[in-house]
Amino acid sequence: MLTMGGAGNFPTTRWTLVLAAGDREQAQSRAALASLCETYWYPLYAYVRRRGYPIDQAQDLTQEFFARLISGHYVDRADPQKGQFRTFLLSSLRYFLTDDWDRSRAQKRGGNLTRLPFEISDGEVLYQREPVDDQTPERIYERRWARTLLDRVLRRLRDEFVRHGRLDHFNRLKVYLLDQGEVPYVELARQFETSEGALKVGIHRLRKRYRDLLRAEIAETVNDASQVDGELRYLAAALAGK
């Protein structure tokens, strides 16, 4: 979704589109928001479950929250000064969860029938794989957010290899993203029937492509280029449990 434009040199992203639209009805903004929710819905489901809600209620709450969000609720609460989609989503959910009266009224009306671009029931399958620990709901949310983001980036990188009929290359080279390959370059080059130098160049470009995809993915959820490194550091700290 990255397109050039917006303030300064920062590209227009899905999140900046939402922020720019505010609470106004704009199809492009709503589509951007739905797309973001499709990517990052699970961390919120995990948050709701860790808050102690049983499965059925957690699914209903998550369904209702996203239905409201995508249909325009809460967007006026987004603060362009604070930035991240990650914080907006969690603060909006907290607001929703304390909004019992309004929610129960909606449920009496039959609930919101907005069709979501993801299947809430899949969340429980994922949640059952969460480690049994004493992580707070907020920590679960942030940790899942980081892993969701990384998973999306790796899938995009993998898909690029698939499109070029080189899935096997990706599977053999991915460990070199982190410089953890056990096969020495000279041997790997022999396996690929290329020179060691050309292989090093290829791995360098693989890492650069990964980095570009990761930074672009983060840029989709912040509203200023200066926030990308900060978000990387924040998510690293969240994963480290700091």
Add this chain to the structure above:
Amino acid sequence: MDYCPKCGAELADDGLEGLCAMCLLAGGFETSAATAAEATTQADPVKPSNPTPSDPTKSCGY
């Protein structure tokens, strides 16, 4: 529980191609690793021709 051989972080067994999440995040910074690799590139006699950013698989001709 397995641990990352590079940073020592615990490795979850739920995706990320089996790679370390901490190290993957670290790979998002504009680090000295890129500089080192670029130096390798410059010293390398086998320079690939006209690679495209959207196709990392074409990077070294294998």
